Amino acid sequence: MRHLDIAEVVQQSGVPASTLRFYEEKGLIASSGRRGLRRQFDAGVLQRLALIALGRAAGFSLDAIAPMFGPDGQPHIDRQKLVARADELDRTIRSLTAMRDGLRHTAACPAPSHMECPTFQRILRAAAHDGPKARRKAVRQPPRN
Structure with missing residues (x-):
């Protein structure tokens, strides 16, 4: 799987690096490692960020969004x-x-x-x-x- 460094994720998602770090602290996303001082992410993080943005736009809090991702990283949304x-x-x-x-x-x-x-x-x-x-x-x- 292709890896993106934090700057690429920022550029492609429009989400600021500080927000990415915050989301990582909250367990919404996970880095796959580091290259030097830069966090690396699997390319699937872009879809996950899009789902988080959609949840936020719908009025869900980050705490309500977090359980919508299963342990496998796939969305498990409570209908x-x-x-x-x-x-x-x-x-x-x-x-x-x-x-x-x-x-x-x-x-x-x-x-x-x-x-x-x-x-x-x-x-x-x-x-x-x-x-x-x-x-x-x-x-x-x-x-x-």
């Missing part, structure tokens, strides 16, 4: 954890969509003052009393006139 994370992302998307819709409504509201807008009043009440779930509901309800 239930993926489903749970996807569900969490769905909740976040709904919340952010409601916030966006509320901001757009407030920006375009034809009421002379925001304080005269029934929808804006519902958003304010929800924000003050009931938290994110109620804010989503308040934004989605059509204005009462």
Whole structure:
């Protein structure tokens, strides 16, 4: 198997050397030895780094990513954890969509003052009393006139 020194891994992956060393300390990657003072890695480290980047982009912590690699170095991803994370992302998307819709409504509201807008009043009440779930509901309800 081809070996890459740390500078080649940095160049090909875009991951800084300090991060590679940190990942090695955390057990996420392993060097295969040294040539002089430079760490050497199997070429498969690039795929592993890509999987780590994908996990991070999906919102997984490094501690949650670590067990996703089996002792053989191959990914062993818990599908239930993926489903749970996807569900969490769905909740976040709904919340952010409601916030966006509320901001757009407030920006375009034809009421002379925001304080005269029934929808804006519902958003304010929800924000003050009931938290994110109620804010989503308040934004989605059509204005009462």
